[in-house]
Amino acid sequence: MEIAAQNRWVRQGQKIGVAVVGGARVEFLSPVEGVVMAINQDVVADPSLATRDPYEQGWLAVVKAPDLAINRKNLVQGTMTAPWMQNNIARLSTLLAQAEPGLAQDGGLPVGGVLTQVTPALRDRLVKEFFLG
Template identity: 30%
Template structure:
């Protein structure tokens, strides 16, 4: 389910803050990760660390930590139990969390002590949709299809000049990286379509917020 641009898979359970998800596995363990709300709050994640495996942690205890250029905070266990492992993929490549939050970007696997009791305080969709929408608004979260590597804020600049700057930036950035462009030029939706057709660089997400237009561009060539 998508709520205000933020993705929340229907098959997961969510903690009471809407920051962490839980996926019960057939093995009896529970996979744990962060939601699109928490990812947006943290920003581009530079480092993930985990607590010691093989130790039992109470529900709500920190089992890991996130670090970005603007944020440092805990990943709290949505269920109590023994921490089985921290996902080695996110330890080596934190970007995995941002590229695939709900699958490859899981953070921890916990063997719950009392899942039946703990899951009573976890939230499920669609009932949780209203609460999650309120959290998005309260935290002023903005979710996009991907996390940008570069930001361009071009307010009061004509779109033609903005696109010149965008082209100059794309020459410098590595393939696969993403630019978040913000402009207030009302012609930008049409101009960005034309620019994308001409350059072959895809606009992977766009939205309007009041007088501002947001575009995510991925460098592919």
């Protein structure tokens, strides 16, 4: 796991971190523009925290955004969040079912680690489509 250096200025949508998952480099983009104020060294040491506990111990960095109101206009928020998430889950499920029928959902909960269970070509496609990589 690599995360942008502390005190570095990042733009909204600019790469702020990189993880290697199943052999693929997955870039994480900054949701806001500003200065990186803190880096979670626990995630650098144990990247699995980012998926095991993303809302508590798995955060990557703190970015101080001087123009947060402007940045928020480019983010999915409020009542748009749930439909956006449902649409992306449906897209992912359809893509996996078409490309790898063995990974089709059977009505249960999605499982983690899908990038380690697909072909390199599909992994690259998933990273491009869902991580804007």
